Amino acid sequence: MTTITAELKKPSKKSKKALVRGMMDNVMEQFNSAADQINLHPNIRKILSITNNEIIVNFPVKMDNGEVEIFTGYRVQHNNALGPYKGGLRYHPTVDIDAARALAMWMTWKTSLAGLPYGGGKGGIKLDPTKYSKGELERITRRFTFALADNIGPEHDIPAPDVNTNSQTMAWIADTYMSTRPPAERTANQHVVTGKPDGSGGLEGRDRATGYGVYLSIKFWAEKNNKSLNGKKFIVQGFGNVGYWAAHFLEKDGAKLVAVQDAYGSIQNQKGIKVEDLFKYSKINDGSIVDFPNAKPVDKNQFFTLDCDICIPAALGNQITADNAPNIKARLIAEGANGPTNVEGEKILLDRGITIIPDILCNSGGVVGSYFEWLQNRNGELWQLNEVMEKLDKKMKESFDKVFDYSKNEGVDMRTAAFCIAIERIEKAYIQRGIFP
Incomplete structure (x- = not known):
């Protein structure tokens, strides 16, 4: 080593x-x-x-x-x-x-x-x-x-x-x-x-925690802006654990999945793609969404330009850049992946008035769920699914409210607000404890 x-x-x-x-x-x-x-x-x-x-x-x-x-x-x-x-x-x-x-x-x-x-x-x-x-x-x-x-x-x-x-x-x-x-x-x-x-x-429930957190972030944003998710069109890049569960919960609130991209290809259907049908298809198709019968293929370079209200990048980093940001039609980007939007792309989106729920907030349901599992093991306890989901809902709401309020009060975007809150907490710990020796 x-x-x-x-x-x-x-x-x-x-x-x-x-x-x-x-x-x-x-x-x-x-x-x-x-x-x-x-x-x-x-x-x-x-x-x-x-x-x-x-x-x-x-x-x-x-x-x-x-x-x-x-x-x-x-x-x-x-x-x-x-x-x-x-x-x-x-x-x-x-x-x-x-x-x-x-x-x-x-x-x-x-x-x-x-x-x-x-x-x-x-x-x-x-x-x-x-x-x-x-x-x-x-x-x-x-x-x-x-x-x-x-x-x-x-x-x-x-x-x-x-x-x-x-x-x-x-x-x-x-x-x-x-x-x-x-x-x-x-x-x-x-x-x-x-x-x-x-x-x-x-x-129990750890499998869906990250995707559920993405859904909650979108839901909380809609509530803050007096919007309904019913009828809203959304697209998802990455149909793994995060993308699937986010889509699953959004569909339950009446939102409509209209396009999906994975490592194998891109598909769309503006009339709607049934989340569970696509999930079952991908499971028997080696994890691929390609050739799903109820959708048509899309050029991968056109995916982010498709007509929608909400875009969920839930794959790898650096997917939204200066190359595609000018043509994105979604009014909300909910970052299910880590670092899916680069700095240049983000500046373009913000200038266009598009809201970004940053990754360190939007996909934090996974690490919150991990914390619950760690506590469960540490204390020799067993938590039921409904208890886990209630705790996750409460924790995500607390974080979202802090970021949203900071953003409004300080006049900064949500990513800057999230980073400021996170860094200030660590700064406080160092100030209180001092630096060894």
């Missing part, structure tokens, strides 16, 4: 570099803008501008054919002033140290804004999971966990699912981590990860 201090379709090497470089530029510009807004103490600005720890591990895994492949995994721990590092692990070809840095910083602001006792971390493995069998992915995951060793832990750094990882991935990590502990400590370390299956210490 060495420790050192979207494109939806598979990107080229050149576009991969541009993607992660853009993400880091975005998060730093967002941070500096908010820091200027609140006159952040210069010393605390220095601390928050860098990561605490950056872990890179290279490890061998035997493939099904007997050959050995070497994989590179990352875990970046940005800040833990408020509590243990918290954030997902993704399996994707774009994963590298720069991407992990940007995502870890966003996690710090997200957990702070939500009022959770967590800091921010992020990581993953650079790979395309579609190229490996389930058995190979299990061995890769377990070997990665072993390589990370004590760099993760239930009171130190708590991973969760992210792009191309799921509850099964978390179950493998938890089992591997607990197996390396002394026998008397094994069951006490179950909360080393969150997002586990229900039968292995997971939280």
